[in-house]
Amino acid sequence: MGTFKIEGGHRLKGSIKPQGAKNEALQILCAVLLTSDVVTINNIPDIVDVNKLIKLLGNLGVKIEKIGKGSYTFQADEVNLEYLESDAFKVDGRGLRGSIMIVGPLLARFGKGYIPKPGGDKIGRRRLDTHFEGLINLGAKFRYSKEEQFYGVEADRLKGTYMLLEEASVTGTANIVMAAVLAEGQTTIYNAACEPYLQQLCKMLNRMGAKISGVGSNMLIIDGVDSLGGTSHTMLPDMIEIGSWIGLAAMTKSELTIKNVSWNDLGVIPNVFRKLGITVEKQGDDIHIPAHTDGYEIQSFIDGSILTISDAPWPGFTPDLLSIVLVVATQARGSVLIHQKMFESRLFFVDKLIDMGAKIILCDPHRATVIGHDFKSTLKAMTMTSPDIRAGVSLLIAALSAKGTSTIQNIEQIDRGYENIDERLRAIGAKIERLD
Structure with missing residues (x-):
């Protein structure tokens, strides 16, 4: 079983190209x-x-x-x-x-x-x-x-x-x-x-x-x-990977450019991240995420009620990115309700985020409320196991933002959906090592 060793707390910089979908x-x-x-x-x-x-x-x-x-x-x-x-x-x-x-x-x-x-x-x-x-x-x-x-x-x-x-x-x-x-x-x-x-x-x-x-x-x-x-x-570029890199940039306060994203095929994805307070800039067919040195603030609905982000069939928000949105919200200013409608076991990885110091209330198998830290309290490093592809990458993003050295086991799950992820992350400054 493979393992990632991650030294968190470093800002990343550069450009990254998404893999084929x-x-x-x-x-x-x-x-x-x-x-x-x-x-x-x-x-x-x-x-x-x-x-x-x-x-x-x-x-x-x-x-x-x-x-x-x-x-x-x-x-x-x-x-x-x-x-x-x-x-x-x-x-x-x-x-x-x-x-x-x-x-x-x-x-x-x-x-x-x-x-x-x-x-x-x-x-x-x-x-x-x-x-x-x-x-x-x-x-x-x-x-x-x-x-x-x-x-x-x-x-x-x-x-x-x-x-x-x-x-x-x-x-x-x-x-x-x-x-x-x-x-x-x-x-x-x-x-x-x-x-x-x-x-x-x-x-x-x-x-x-x-x-x-x-x-x-x-x-x-x-x-x-x-x-x-x-x-x-x-093939089109992978929209799930694009969303993952947006979340990674925000959580690590990094300036990143995501190349050749096929904007017309992203649907509501950029706007959902904008609702979390993340600046998503269109530069030709690229996405530029500036360094969020002052953090990011979750919007509320017009009537002042707590923002809810839920999945739905296209053109709704893809369920594959709800795990990413959830981990990104752990360091936002404000709170958000994540509603995973389509699968009943996808939120069960939040116990690992809670152990890292995140403020999350798992309401039931489909809903979790996240209260953001606003970077006033960093997540702490720990040893984790990847339960599935998307949760695994969410934990990887959390580890890259955390203080200290984390390990993620069962990384074969991540390899199922992300091409040479450790090499590509090292190219933009991440401290990540693959262990057999």
Whole structure:
């Protein structure tokens, strides 16, 4: 188990470029299964979860060639469907939640798709119902082995239909879209997720020959085609990493520039940090965060009531950044209520922040009230364990702002979502060391 050793209390300075978007990569990589032609993908983040999916595609028989840093070609012209029923696949598929999105493309192109119950962060219940209900609506037959926790869908030919999704699941929408593009007739998906990464998937599929309209809205209309061709695609920068660097700059009173952030795809993220009192400046397509030497003050609502920051499906605030917002609020002037609506276990890492000296009241599994220190009392260093990707980075930010030397164990969780994070932080002045 790896460990980070962090000497906190140092100001950082310089610029940092966000990696390619993890959540986009997991969708886009699965889409290469929809064609036998070559697909070129650029700006792929070099992180554990994405590398696991690339390895899984290789085991499926996809021909993979690395052509540069973050750039690969994929060709799924000799897919090994027997691997789907092997013991090796049952192990490989469980190690990554994003593996669920191979089911839609495999079903659409080959008539069957299987997956073991996928893993991922332990942040609460993350149902797969939306995925399989959508595929069943398209005409697939569903089967499930409770003993092996193994799912399967099969169909001779999918047929388009109208469906209203029970929840605007991003991965569920992606899976259904990838199946529907090769279905017979027209499919309408209402209450579809409309995150920028889902938009990126739809735009890529359209370049491959799909016919998807309504991209960016919550109603997608898909006219099925017989086959798709190759294309090239470049990932957006990771908005979660961008939000993490904004929080890091504020907590360490550092002046940082975040390069090439694709402002138009950030939604409400900059304004949420501004409500915490953080200055977020737009410089071309960069974000500049000046050094907050005098701290930052949380706004109140117009009627004077305490600010509440909550998550919601896009264009609402992403749940992946609530952990970052919470830790940033620990040193603000004022108080804020953090309301995590979408997952019931994501706030359980706050006990570690409380041990560091933060003033946080965990109201219930979904809500926490943070009373900021205004930097009059620094967090104290301690030994911690990373419970999941986002909480792990939040604890890392806390440690970089704390007085003394902290250690964070189980950093494999952080590596799942952040590329070479220790090297990149050292480049802007952080005192962080990776220990085996």
